[in-house]
Amino acid sequence: MSEARGHGHDHGDPAAMRGVEEHAAAVAALIADTGTEVVPLAAARGRVLAADLTSPVALPPFDNSAMDGYAVRAADVATTPVTLPVAEDVPAGRVDGPPLEAGTAHRIMTGAPVPDGADAVVQVEWTDGGPPGATVSIERGVEPGQSVRRAGDDVTAGQVVLRAGTVLGAAQIGLAAAVGAPELTVHRRPRVLVLSTGSELVAPGEPLRHGQIHESNGPMLAAAVEDAGGEARLLRFVPDDVEEFRTALDAALAEPTDLLITSGGVSAGAYEVVKDAFTSRGVDFTKVAMQPGMPQGAGTYDGRVAVVTLPGNPVSSLVSFEVFVRPALRRAAGHPHPDRARVRARVAEDLRSPAGRRQFRRGRLDAVAGTVAPVGGAGSHLLAALAQADCLLVVGEDVTEVAAGSEVEVWLLES
């Protein structure tokens, strides 16, 4: 019996199957570190920093005022009220930095450099607001250092401000800009070619004849690749003839590709185009001890490109992607947390699971109650339920029955 005949079948001898971790390791080993590239800040959101970012400057770069007010020597305002001549006006951005003479004040704005000779700022609310060239009357004294932000208070020159492996969000991009980095070295996004095969497939928007279904795995897997931080290219409706399939694939591989993902096409008999095209060309087809998603394949096609073949059923396909491909893609792209967040929750109803196979059920988590409800049963064709799910429930290989109220592992899909 051909392994390919396992496609879509909920049977098989678990002892003869590959374990989930073993296949996950095989997939992870296929997808190399993608290397790095330099991107401008405007393109850095969501990317993973590939090298520590060291600040060449201190932040703030100079002592500056935390207030709108008057730069003074604290000693000059030790006794109040006191009136001082306002010698200069120091807006933010004034670069000529006139020093403060003893017994005078400079009017100063928030963020402006505190002049040499001054050691504190009196906020404008404690004064009469006198303008430059006249005098200011000060009602309250200040301690040395008051309302002054010290150079280096936030960051010192030479400090590593962002570590390699940091995921870049708004705050990290803001910090990079503040230390003067116009661009950042990040991990390159994995380039993934998504292939969908199957003579029963019709494009969404086209009418169906009896026996046909709309092609859904392509757009679904492309979205999953992008969610995982990859760049997806979609090649749909590749021919079912093996030689035509290889020709179409060769043309698509003219563009740089880090990983090829197929779904379907590993069925039995004369119709297993993916299997026929890749067998003995570097791709191993195997059964993995899981439900759904038993028929899997992985390898390097003709020494040219990493290939992962997923089952054709949409639910099997996306669950397999979650288990094998997503963590591998994220690890290759340097992501510090390649796996989905995992929690434990009490299951809301009894579950059954096949012996010797790890079951991944779709569920909805009530995080407040700490409970998880399966949605849509175990069937691998129940796409509507998958679209309602916000998590996967994991039932171990050695478990065949889970009583309502028992704890199970839950993978959070929305995170």
Place this chain on the structure above:
Amino acid sequence: MSEARGHGHDHGDPAAMRGVEEHAAAVAALIADTGTEVVPLAAARGRVLAADLTSPVALPPFDNSAMDGYAVRAADVATTPVTLPVAEDVPAGRVDGPPLEAGTAHRIMTGAPVPDGADAVVQVEWTDGGPPGATVSIERGVEPGQSVRRAGDDVTAGQVVLRAGTVLGAAQIGLAAAVGAPELTVHRRPRVLVLSTGSELVAPGEPLRHGQIHESNGPMLAAAVEDAGGEARLLRFVPDDVEEFRTALDAALAEPTDLLITSGGVSAGAYEVVKDAFTSRGVDFTKVAMQPGMPQGAGTYDGRVAVVTLPGNPVSSLVSFEVFVRPALRRAAGHPHPDRARVRARVAEDLRSPAGRRQFRRGRLDAVAGTVAPVGGAGSHLLAALAQADCLLVVGEDVTEVAAGSEVEVWLLES
């Protein structure tokens, strides 16, 4: 005393200030529903569905085989072993649908239509695999319906499969494709123009003179807008002269804009370009009872465009964005959960907070321990600490001291 002088100041009379909720409501009221647009599936990831999606077809559209095997009448295999002639080969995608004669079998592949006259499928492993034109020997019987996926088992024709307000991920895009939708009606992304002002600002990558700093709010807020689901356009280094500022702004507003965000430029004296340009033109400047982020502004400039003015300090600016702008943008874009996820956690150290003002501290959450540690102190210029934070801690207006171990509200920034 001008309200603008509140910029960067940690003082002011809380009783005279606007409450956080009141200002949040004012900002939310500025930003209208963005309307809808139709996008192809390939561009739908992360978007919010704007109308219920009803399936015109059943899923599966026809009874189909869950196995590779033989379509039979269960009654014909009630006694086994039995040998049946194999009359037809039914691969997935075969559309001519020849019916099954009593006492015969059709070889059938997973996903292929179950022929009229057949009521079950015998999986290939229970047979000798006989080919079409010959006979198949069947070792085990099947119940009626066995290994058949019924039409409509997943989705019935006319069923709403995705509700308006659904955030579109891989599974939802797969389901939309499966029901034949080549494109989806989604909420349009808010178009946001981000302005940064300040004569002290220098582009990242350029050298600093004493008194200058690198411009960081623009790229930071643009990334925050994109994170919130908006489209950001960045207009940097607008002139400090009010008329030139208005001219530059008018040019930028030639492109459709749903919201203008400024940061800085609301300081005192001759240097408050944002305040001067917008005062009496529809934008109200106010103090909000919070720390950081007291000086805020909101309104509609010349009846033309919604404006939110944020403070210039990076931390104040991003915290204000989180509190006021992000939820408003997400609500305008139809997002079902406009606010950040909020949890409660025990704070790891004593905190102080000003009376009458809501304090937002940056923190790191230990979700397993249920504790949160503040990072970087209360200072609004501490960008490095902000970049280390994964949450905001919220201390209420009526609280001035929080003892270590007390529970505080926490907003999760990475979700």
